[in-house]
Amino acid sequence: MGDKGPHKLTRAAAGSANLRGADDSLDSTRAVVLAGGRGTRLAPYTSVLPKPLMPIGERAILEIVVEQLEAHGIRDIVFCVGYLSHLIRTVFDNRANGHVNISYAHEQEPLGTAGPLRLVDGLNKTFIVMNGDVLTTLGYRDLVRYHREAGNAVTIATRERTIKIDYGVLHVENEKTPKRIVSFDEKPEVRSIVSMGVYVFEPWVLDYVPPGQHHDVPELMQTLLIQGVSVGAYAFEGPWFDIGHEGDYARAVEAWTSGEFEDASRTRNSSTTTEPM
DSSP, X not given: OOOOTHHHHHHHHXXXXXXXXXXXXOTTOEEEEEEOOOOGXXXXXXXXXXXXXXXXXXXXXXXXXXXXXXXXXXXXXXXXXXXXXXXXXXXXXXXOOTTOEEEEEEOSSOOTTTGGGGGOTTOOSOEEEEETTEEEOOOHHHHHHHHHHHTOSEEEEEEEEEEEOOSEEEEEOSSSSSOOEEEEEESOEEEEEEEEEEEXXXXXXXXXXXXXXXXXXXXXXXXXXXXXXXXXXXXXXXXXXXXXXXXXXXXXXXXXXXXXXXXXXXXXXXXXXXXXO
């Protein structure tokens, strides 16, 4: 899967050094949007619609994603499509897409979240990768700038989330028999840093993705970390919804229609909410 180790790290560092003097324009930065999944957790809705076409207000999630990318200066977007791809093509072939050029990379069979990237031609510069069902006010210029300044091979946009465990959690002695309970936590909450499903990649990272095989982003990240490749985290504090379950979808629709995203966008424009991690 290509050369690895120090040689790769040297290439990454050199590329990042050259980019640090660049402006913040994303005119030449491509965005790859992953829109080929079946969305089984949102069934039965996704039996007739691909998940990225689920409506938020009067538009599909994917239409909002495209408009946001364009607003940040992106001019070239590639959709990686598979399941019900003809519906996605119908929507975007019959709407005004502004100044954005939209093209398609088609999966003949499911390739996961990293595998489809090998189908996209011309990824020879820093590029954005994102899931097609993410609703957020993330600033893509800020994300790419952070990635370049940090000299990362990959930067993952992250969000802190509180995960509630709906059970009483027992802490049990491991060394004694019979087992005795040490403590009991009723429905505890755990705060964790999670991936938002938005990434910035250097092009040579694709050497670590096996062509023509199912391969997911978590697998790729594990490989990069084992190889000592620089993977960074960009902390974001604004609205973010990953439309994975019916409850998540309902909360995203409510937040959008209530104007939460407009308020957050105004706040973000006056104050950047990021920190190194």
